Structure formats: structure tokens, C-alpha cells
Amino acid sequence: xxxxxxxxxxxxxxxxxxxxxxxxxxxxxxxxxxxxxxxxxxxxxxxxxxxxxxxxxxxxxxxxxxxxxxxxxxxxxxxxxxxxxxxxxxxxxxxxxxxxxxxxxxxxxxxxxxxxxxxxxxxxxxxxxxxxxxxxxxxxxxxxxxxxxxxxxxxxxxxxxxxxxxxxxxxxxxxxxxxxxxxxxxxxxxxxxxxxxxxxxxxxxxxxxxxxxxxxxxxxxxxxxxxxxxxxxxxxxxxxxxxxxxxxxxxxxxxxxxxxxxxxxxxxxxxxxxxxxxxxxxxxxxxxxxxxxxxxxxxxxxxxxxxxxxxxxxxxxxxxxxxxxxxxxxxxxxxxxxxxxxxxxxxxxxxxxxxxxxxxxxxxxxxxxxxxxxxxxxxxxxxxxxxxxxxxxxxxxxxxxxxxxxxxxxxxxxxxxxxxxxxxxxxxxxxxxxxxxxxxxxxxxxxxxxxxxxxxxxxxxxxxxxxxxxxxxxxxxxxxxxxxxxxxxxxxxxxxxxxx
Amino acid sequence: xxxxxxxxxxxxxxxxxxxxxxxxxxxxxxxxxxxxxxxxxxxxxxxxxxxxxxxxxxxxxxxxxxxxxxxxxxxxxxxxxxxxxxxxxxxxxxxxxxxxxxxxxxxxxxxxxxxxxxxxxxxxxxxxxxxxxxxxxxxxxxxxxxxxxxxxxxxxxxxxxxxxxxxxxxxxxxxxxxxxxxxxxxxxxxxxxxxxxxxxxxxxxxxxxxxxxxxxxxxxxxxxxxxxxxxxxxxxxxxxxxxxxxxxxxxxxxxxxxxxxxxxxxxxxxxxxxxxxxxxxxxxxxxxxxxxxxxxxxxxxxxxxxxxxxxxxxxxxxxxxxxxxxxxxxxxxxxxxxxxxxxxxxxxxxxxxxxxxxxxxxxxxxxxxxxxxxxxxxxxxxxxxxxxxxxxxxxxxxxxxxxxxxxxxxxxxxxxxxxxxxxxxxxxxxxxxxxxxxxxxxxxxxxxxxxxxxxxxxxxxxxxxxxxxxxx
Numbered sequence: 005x006x007x008x009x010x011x012x013x014x015x016x017x018x019x020x021x022x023x024x025x026x027x028x029x030x031x032x033x034x035x036x037x038x039x040x041x042x043x044x045x046x047x048x049x050x051x052x053x054x055x056x057x058x059x060x061x062x063x064x065x066x067x068x069x070x071x072x073x074x075x076x077x078x079x080x081x082x083x084x085x086x087x088x089x090x091x092x093x094x095x096x097x098x099x100x101x102x103x104x105x106x107x108x109x110x111x112x113x114x115x116x117x118x119x120x121x122x123x124x125x126x127x128x129x130x131x132x133x134x135x136x137x138x139x140x141x142x143x144x145x146x147x148x149x150x151x152x153x154x155x156x157x158x159x160x161x162x163x164x165x166x167x168x169x170x171x172x173x174x175x176x177x178x179x180x181x182x183x184x185x186x187x188x189x190x191x192x193x194x195x196x197x198x199x200x201x202x203x204x205x206x207x208x209x210x211x212x213x214x215x216x217x218x219x220x221x222x223x224x225x226x227x228x229x230x231x232x233x234x235x236x237x238x239x240x241x242x243x244x245x246x247x248x249x250x251x252x253x254x255x256x257x258x259x260x261x262x263x264x265x266x267x268x269x270x271x272x273x274x275x276x277x278x279x280x281x282x283x284x285x286x287x288x289x290x291x292x293x294x295x296x297x298x299x300x301x302x303x304x305x306x307x308x309x310x311x312x313x314x315x316x317x318x319x320x321x322x323x324x325x326x327x328x329x330x331x332x333x334x335x336x337x338x339x340x341x342x343x344x345x346x347x348x349x350x351x352x353x354x355x356x357x358x359x360x361x362x363x364x365x366x367x368x369x370x371x372x373x374x375x376x377x378x379x380x381x382x383x384x385x386x387x388x389x390x391x392x393x394x395x396x397x398x399x400x401x402x403x404x405x406x407x408x409x410x411x412x413x414x415x416x417x418x419x420x421x422x423x424x425x426x427x428x429x430x431x432x433x434x435x436x437x438x439x440x441x442x443x444x445x446x447x448x449x450x451x452x453x454x455x456x457x458x459x460x461x462x463x464x465x466x467x468x469x470x471x472x473x474x475x476x477x478x479x480x481x482x483x484x485x486x487x488x489x490x491x492x493x494x495x496x497x498x499x500x501x502x503x504x
Numbered sequence: 505x506x507x508x509x510x511x512x513x514x515x516x517x518x519x520x521x522x523x524x525x526x527x528x529x530x531x532x533x534x535x536x537x538x539x540x541x542x543x544x545x546x547x548x549x550x551x552x553x554x555x556x557x558x559x560x561x562x563x564x565x566x567x568x569x570x571x572x573x574x575x576x577x578x579x580x581x582x583x584x585x586x587x588x589x590x591x592x593x594x595x596x597x598x599x600x601x602x603x604x605x606x607x608x609x610x611x612x613x614x615x616x617x618x619x620x621x622x623x624x625x626x627x628x629x630x631x632x633x634x635x636x637x638x639x640x641x642x643x644x645x646x647x648x649x650x651x652x653x654x655x656x657x658x659x660x661x662x663x664x665x666x667x668x669x670x671x672x673x674x675x676x677x678x679x680x681x682x683x684x685x686x687x688x689x690x691x692x693x694x695x696x697x698x699x700x701x702x703x704x705x706x707x708x709x710x711x712x713x714x715x716x717x718x719x720x721x722x723x724x725x726x727x728x729x730x731x732x733x734x735x736x737x738x739x740x741x742x743x744x745x746x747x748x749x750x751x752x753x754x755x756x757x758x759x760x761x762x763x764x765x766x767x768x769x770x771x772x773x774x775x776x777x778x779x780x781x782x783x784x785x786x787x788x789x790x791x792x793x794x795x796x797x798x799x800x801x802x803x804x805x806x807x808x809x810x811x812x813x814x815x816x817x818x819x820x821x822x823x824x825x826x827x828x829x830x831x832x833x834x835x836x837x838x839x840x841x842x843x844x845x846x847x848x849x850x851x852x853x854x855x856x857x858x859x860x861x862x863x864x865x866x867x868x869x870x871x872x873x874x875x876x877x878x879x880x881x882x883x884x885x886x887x888x889x890x891x892x893x894x895x896x897x898x899x900x901x902x903x904x905x906x907x908x909x910x911x912x913x914x915x916x917x918x919x920x921x922x923x924x925x926x927x928x929x930x931x932x933x934x935x936x937x938x939x940x941x942x943x944x945x946x947x948x949x950x951x952x953x954x955x956x957x958x959x960x961x962x963x964x965x966x967x968x969x970x971x972x973x974x975x976x
Contacts, residue, residue: 065963066962066963067887067962067963067966068963068967069824069963069966069967069970070821070890070891070894070966072963109864131881131890134881135881135882135886138880138881138886139880139881139882142875142880145920146927149924149927149928150927150928158924158928162917162920162924165916165920166913166916166917169912169913169916170909170910170913173909173912173913174909176890176893176909177893177897177905177906177909180890180893180894180897180905181897183894184894184897184898
């Protein structure tokens with residue numbers, strides 16, 4: 005079942021490569037929408053199936069002599085992210101119905117990216133995880149370089165590739181240490197969790213955690229490894245930015261809860277305070293730098309640093325045993341996972357909205373726009389909703405997540421939590437300022453080459469994609485139980501593993 | 505006695521086809537010389553079958569103890585013969601109907617024969633003979649084109665080979681002098697009791713010759729000039745085939761003949777590995793011609809391969825890692841060169857601009873091969889690197905693994921400098937991207953496919969490579 009979900013997009017991508025590029029572009033975009041819809045339906049079926057622990061496990065020996073197997077399965081931590089991936093790719097496929105540039109390769113790349121993203125979240129083998137991790141970098145590189153904005157996009161793509169590839173290799177080094185520490189040697193995540201090979205900490209555990217932590221921190225990204233992110237986001241096409249922010253960044257934070265915490269519990273407890281500090285710094289630094297941006301897409305990119313900082317704070321707090329009870333740590337963990345989903349939905353929508361802005365005005369500079377609300381009320385309305393959702397207003401998914409993180413982290417890291425709450429204030433300020441600059445005041449449009457063009461409101465396909473994401477974020481904000489019921493048992497299990 | 509020629513069937517096939525091919529080529533008309541190539545391909549296929557059959561039999565030493573027929577030899581034979589087949593295919597477009605087509609084919613076969621002997625040699629004298637047999641045909645091959653650059657390349661290749669070959673001869677003489685034997689097994693006992701300084705000098709001199717063969721620092725000076733100065737087909741062959749046997753020879757020599765507790769060769773090889781990969785990568789950074797870029801890339805790849813030689817005998821995974829990485833490297837590198845051979849007029853990376861537009865499938869094959877050389881999963885070199893790094897950490901050379909990782913990241917930069925223009929832009933230069941024919945392209949597709957399949961099916965191949973070389 006999971007293999008079907010993972011490889012369906014890849015198979016369709018391969019089939020599409022055989023279709024001549026001169027075929028009508030509807031063939032490609034239509035196929036993409038159809039595949040994404042089918043994939044989402046399959047994920048919903050998995051979601052509704054009963055069971056606990058790792059479900060839908062499949063395990064086939066792959067390279068038994070080096071302890072590598074094709075092992076996939078989902079639990080309450082990975083399932084929400086698998087669902088998020090399916091939703092986001094469906095939204096992007098709908099949004100991309102209006103794409104005209106080299107549609108064949110564009111769709112094939114996205115389908116391949118979809119396959120590796122889904123694969124990463126179901127992987128239960130470190131090398132399988134690494135394989136999908138690396139391939140996501142390769143495909144995203146081609147997306148940014150091929151469909152981004154000109155020469156700067158290629159520089160940004162190169163920077164993205166080099167940074168995240170370095171991170172991935174650090175990760176690989178950590179995996180190798182884990183592999184050699186386990187007896188018998190294995191890369192299997194479930195076996196490694198059970199074996200706890202580096203129990204008791206020590207230099208090897210510290211080295212493994214350092215390597216894995218740096219690798220994941222680059223991808224997340226946290227301060228100070230975030231510098232690849234703003235150019236990559238700014239230069240990528242809108243759908244690419246949305247996937248990058250919503251899915252690829254989660255690969256980093258997901259790695260913490262799937263690999264670093266359960267396999268290295270002792271080391272994690274020992275160094276959890278580092279994660280807390282890095283998280284808080286990311287929260288505050290990301291928010292403050294975002295505040296200083298004049299480029300709306302860059303601003304949103306920096307709010308990603310801020311939002312992922314909350315996740316790191318949450319997982320760090322879950323590792324600090326002193327001064328907190330198990331329930332608080334569980335709450336922080338649940339909040340961290342929820343925040344991954346919430347940030348994916350909301351920031352995905354925001355990046356698609358900036359794509360709309362660029363499509364009409366050819367610039368992201370906030371100063372070039374003014375008073376858009378009068379001309380494009382729907383766009384303004386949706387943007388406002390997305391902005392409010394992003395700054396953590398109650399009623400949206402982000403609030404649920406951040407509330408849980410703060411409540412869970414308060415007992416064990418009171419100062420850090422208090423500082424992080426201030427981050428919300430800054431994000432509120434920056435989003436309100438952006439809304440005011442772009443949408444209110446006298447109407448002014450950028451006079452880019454080729455204008456005057458009609459500055460059209462949202463097209464139906466764009467509306468469907470973006471509103472769909474925001475609607476889901478609202479549903480989670482109002483009725484979070486269906487999501488939390490899935491996450492909570494898994495985070496309870498995770499917290500027990502960390503505390504062992 | 506164990507002088508059973510049947511144990512050397514793959515080698516004899518190569519030799520026989522070379523001799524018959526040479527005679528055949530002497531009276532065949534120019535447009536019929538493809539028969540020689542066909543004969544060579546048939547001999548390689550027959551050799552593969554013989555290798556497979558031999559692999560089912562127990563390991564043995566033949567002709568005294570001078571030649572080992574064991575897993576490293578079987579692997580060397582298989583990889584070299586496959587590489588010969590690919591080399592024969594990718595060179596069709598540029599050499600078919602050439603006045604010296606027969607010579608080209610025969611030289612490839614003889615060089616391959618020497619390479620296989622290098623891998624199986626279990627005696628210093630045979631090692632030296634194999635070194636010469638693996639070198640002389642390739643010197644001639646480098647000058648085969650008779651262009652001024654090609655002649656210069658052949659000259660440089662020959663001179664550095666002659667110099668380091670003499671060094672190797674000296675080394676063999678010294679090791680014989682202090683170890684009192686040339687057979688690897690007895691030499692181990694002899695060296696354990698020998699004066700360390702003399703044994704060290706001898707070993708370093710022997711390694712110098714082998715480093716020349718594989719193109720590792722400090723025997724790498726010929727690599728860029730020869731690779732850049734010869735036609736792509738020749739460049740593909742000289743950067744790939746000698747490495748296969750050379751690395752196995754180094755591995756076998758160090759594991760079987762040189763006790764690590766008497767001489768600290770692991771550290772020596774580790775330093776050579778570190779310098780090779782770093783220097784190769786740094787020099788590749790700003791190369792603009794593709795052949796020079798691949799030349800430096802091949803030096804850095806030797807560095808990664810030497811890592812496993814450094815932990816040979818100390819990590820369980822060392823031997824499978826070495827043989828698997830060599831196999832993966834061979835197909836991947838040949839695949840990249842096959843693309844170069846397909847566009848002989850495209851000298852620089854910029855000439856490849858828009859290639860994806862003109863020939864998307866070939867662009868994908870090139871991307872697969874270059875990402876393969878970087879070590880991106882799921883290609884063969886990735887699995888190779890994974891086991892190499894694991895073996896390095898296991899063998900106590902974690903710093904080398906970290907250095908290799910840093911180098912890998914650095915290498916991304918120059919491989920992407922080639923990939924990026926290939927996929928960029930709508931216009932292409934029809935003169936530069938004039939295809940040479942279909943054979944090179946087919947070779948490129950095949951290599952790219954094999955690189956991926958070998959990466960995915962690593963689980964089937966790795967267990968076959970585990971049995972260590974037989975000691976006596």
C-alpha cells in the first residue's frame with residue numbers, strides 16, 4: 005500500500021517522459037492532478053485504517069550484507085506528514101494548471117519530487133531515508149535552476165545544493181556511526197530504536213548526534229545554517245517555494261523526531277538544551293530579520309526560519325526531563341509535529357500567493373505595490389487570511405501547534421519559552437505591516453516591462469489550490485482532534501523512548 | 505604441478521583474440537576491420553563466461569604461487585572485460601573505418617590483459633611484468649591519434665610511466681633483497697624480519713609504480729594531459745581500465761605481502777588518499793574543458809578508492825567496498841566519457857549549453873553519470889561510497905571519511921558546472937553538438953542504466969565480493 009503511494013507518482017512521471025513534449029500541456033498537468041488526487045485518496049484510506057504503532061509495514065531485504073533493507077511503514081508521526089505531502093502536491097498541481105513553460109519536464113520533476121518526499125516520510129531504514137533525502141535535493145535543484153528567475157536562480161540553486169548536500173553527508177556520517185555501533189550492524193530504524201546502540205552517551209554518541217543534528221539543522225533550517233534558504237526561496241518558482249517550505253524543510257524536523265530522539269535518547273537528553281537554545285535563537289532571529297525585509301517572498305522565507313524554530317524548541321523541550329512531567333513533554337512533542345503540518349499548509353499557501361503576485365507584477369518588492377485590495381479583493385482577502393493564520397491567530401492550525409509547544413516547554417525551559425513567545429509578537433507586526441503596505445492605501449501597481457496588463461484577481465485554479473490549503477488549516481484550528489488523535493499516541497511512545 | 509592453462513581462460517581469450525585480430529587486421533580491407541572488433545567483443549564475452557565458471561570453483565594459486573585465482577581476480581576480470589566491451593562500443597563512432605582501427609582494438613585488448621594480470625599477480629615479478637603489459641599498449645594508444653596533442657600526451661605518459669616503472673623495478677629489487685623472495689606469501693614472513701627502513705623504501709617505490717597506473721598522487725601528472733590530449737574514446741580507456749587492476753594489485757600486495765605491524769602503510773596510504781582526492785577536486789574546480797574536468801575528477805575518485813586500500817585487512821567491508829566501488833566507478837566514468845565521445849566537437853562545458861533540448865535522453869544519461877560520480881543515491885558509486893565510508897570509520901580512519909565527505913561536497917560544484925549548462929537555455933550550438941553516431945549514445949545509455957541498476961541491486965553483488973584473497 006505504502007509502496008503504491010510512494011511509487012505511483014514516479015511511475016506516472018516515467019510514463020509521461022515517453023509522451024512527446026509537443027502534446028497539449030493539459031495532458032501533463034491533467035495527469036499530475038489526477039495522480040495527486042489518487043495518491044491523496046490512498047493516504048486517506050491509510051489514515052482511516054485502524055491500528056497502532058508502525059502500520060502498513062513492508063520489509064524486503066535490499067543489501068543484507070550491509071544491513072540495508074527496503075523498510076517502510078507509518079505511525080502517528082509520519083502519517084500526518086505523508087498526508088501533508090499529498091495535500092500540498094495536489095494543491096500545487098491545481099495551481100500549476102496555468103503553467104506554460106516546458107510543462108513536460110516540469111510535471112515530471114514534480115512527480116519525482118512527490119515520490120521522494122512521500123518515500124522519505126515512510127522510510128524506516130536510514131539508507132532509504134538518506135536516498136530520498138538526497139534525491140529531493142537533486143530534483144529541487146533542477147526545479148530552482150530551470151524554472152526560477154534567471155541567472156540568480158542558478159546561483160541560488162547551486163547554493164541550495166551545496167549546503168543541503170553537505171548536510172546530507174554529515175547525516176550519512178552519523179548514520180554510519182550508528183550502524184557500526186549497533187550489534188549486529190544494521191541501518192534499520194526500528195531495530196536501532198530497540199537496540200539503543202549508543203546508550204549511556206559518550207563521545208561516539210555525541211559525534212553521531214552532532215553529525216545527524218548538523219545534517220538535519222541545515223535542512224530544517226535553523227540559525228546559523230539557514231543562509232541557503234532565503235535565496236533558494238526567493239528565486240524558485242512559486243510551486244517550488246511552496247514545496248520547499250512546506251515539505252522539504254519538514255524533512256529536517258521530521259528527522260529529529262524519527263531518528264535523533266528515539267535512537268540517541270541519552271545523547272538527546274544530554275544536549276537537549278542546545279536544541280532549545282538554537283530553537284529560540286531561530287525564532288527570534290528569523291522574526292527580526294523577516295521584519296527588516298522589503299521583499300515579500302524573502303520575508304515569508306525568514307518567517308519559515310522563525311516557525312521551524314518553534315519546532316526545534318518543542319523537540320528540545322521534550323528532551324529536558326528536569327522540571328517537567330511526562331505530559332508536558334508529550335504536549336511539546338505533539339505540538340512540534342502539529343506545527344510541521346500547520347506550517348506546511350499555511351506557508352505553502354503564502355508562497356503560492358506570492359507566486360500570484362509575481363505573475364501579475366513581476367516583482368516581489370513590497371514598495372512597488374499599494375492598495376491592491378480595491379482591485380483584487382479576493383486575492384487580498386485570501387492573503388489576509390493566510391497572514392493571520394501564519395502569525396498564529398486562534399482558530400488556525402498554527403495556534404494549536406504553538407500553544408501546545410509553549411505549554412509543554414514552559415515547565416522545563418521557562419526563559420526560552422518566554423522569549424519565544426515574543427517571536428509571535430514580531431511576526432504579527434511584520435505580517436500586519438506587509439498587509440498594510442501591499443493591500444491598503446492608494447492604488448499603485450509596478451510598471452514592469454510589458455505593462456499595463458490587467459492586474460487580475462485570483463483565477464479559479466489558483467483560488468482552489470490556496471483556499472483548499474487554508475481551509476484545511478482552519479479545520480485543524482477549530483477541530484484538531486482528528487489530527488491530534490493520530491499524533492498523540494505516537495508522541496507518547498516517543499517521549500517514553502527519550503526518557504528511557 | 506599447477507600449471508594448468510585452463511585456469512587462465514579469460515586471459516588467454518584476450519591474448520588469443522589480440523593476436524588473431526592483429527593478423528586478421530593485416531590483410532582485411534579497411535571497411536572490414538570491424539570484424540576485428542567483433543572478434544574482440546566475442547573474446548570478452550567468452551572471457552566473462554569463463555570468469556563466471558571459474559568463480560564457482562574453489563580459489564587456487566596457479567603457476568607456482570605466482571597467480572591467484574580468487575575473488576579479487578574474478579572481480580577484476582569481470583569488471584575489466586565489461587569495461588572493454590563498453591570501450592569497444594563507445595569507440596565505434598570515432599574509430600570505425602579508420603586506417604588503424606585494428607591497432608586500436610588490439611591495443612585495448614593487450615592493455616586490458618595487463619590490467620587483469622595486475623589484479624591477479626601474487627608475485628612481485630609477475631606484478632612487474634603485468635605493470636609493463638598494462639602500460640606499453642596504453643602509451644601507444646595515447647599516441648594512436650597522431651595529432652600533435654596526442655603525441656605530446658603519449659610522450660608525457662610514456663616518460664612518467666618509464667620513470668615510475670623504473671622506480672617500481674627498484675622497489676621490487678629492494679623488497680626481494682630484504683625479503684629474500686618475490687612470492688607474496690613468503691614475502692610476508694621475510695618482511696616481518698627485514699629492516700624497516702629498507703622495506704619501507706622498497707614498498708614506497710613499488711607503490712609509486714602502481715600509483716602511476718591508477719593515476720593517484722604523486723603519480724598523477726600524466727592524467728590531465730593525456731585525458732585532455734587524446735580522443736574521448738582513448739581518454740575513457742586510460743582513465744578507467746588500468747585503475748581496476750592497479751587498485752586490486754595494491755590491495756592484494758598490502759594485504760597479503762606486507763605486514764601492517766612492521767610497516768605503517770595504512771597511514772601512508774591514508775595520506776595518499778587524502779592528498780589525491782583533495783588535489784583532484786581543487787584542480788577540477790575551474791576547468792573549462794570537459795575532458796580535463798573528468799581527468800581531475802578521476803584523480804579525486806582514486807583518492808576515495810585509496811581510502812579502502814588504507815583500511816585493507818582491518819575492516820570487514822574493505823574488500824567488498826573496493827571491488828564494488830571500482831565496478832561502479834568504471835561504468836559511471838565510461839558513461840560520462842561516452843557522452844563526450846558522442847559530441848567530439850564540444851570541448852568545453854559551455855559547448856554543452858542546451859544539450860537537454862537537442863537530446864533529452866542523452867542529457868539525462870549524462871546527469872545520471874555525473875550525479876553518480878558525485879555519489880548521489882541510488883547509483884552504484886553511492887553504494888560504493890557508503891561502504892567505503894563505513895569501512896573507513898570501522899577501520900579507525902574516521903578523519904579520512906570526514907575529509908572525503910567534505911571533498912564530495914566540493915566536487916558537487918564542478919560537476920554541476922557541467923550539468924547546469926546542459927539543462928539550461930533554449931538555443932544550442934549545432935556545430936559543437938554535432939553527434940558522432942549512435943554507438944557512443946547507446947554506450948552512454950547502457951552505462952547510465954547499469955550504474956543505477958548496480959546501485960539498486962547492490963545487495964546481490966556485495967556478498968559475492970567478501971571472500972578475502974588467498975594468502976599463500
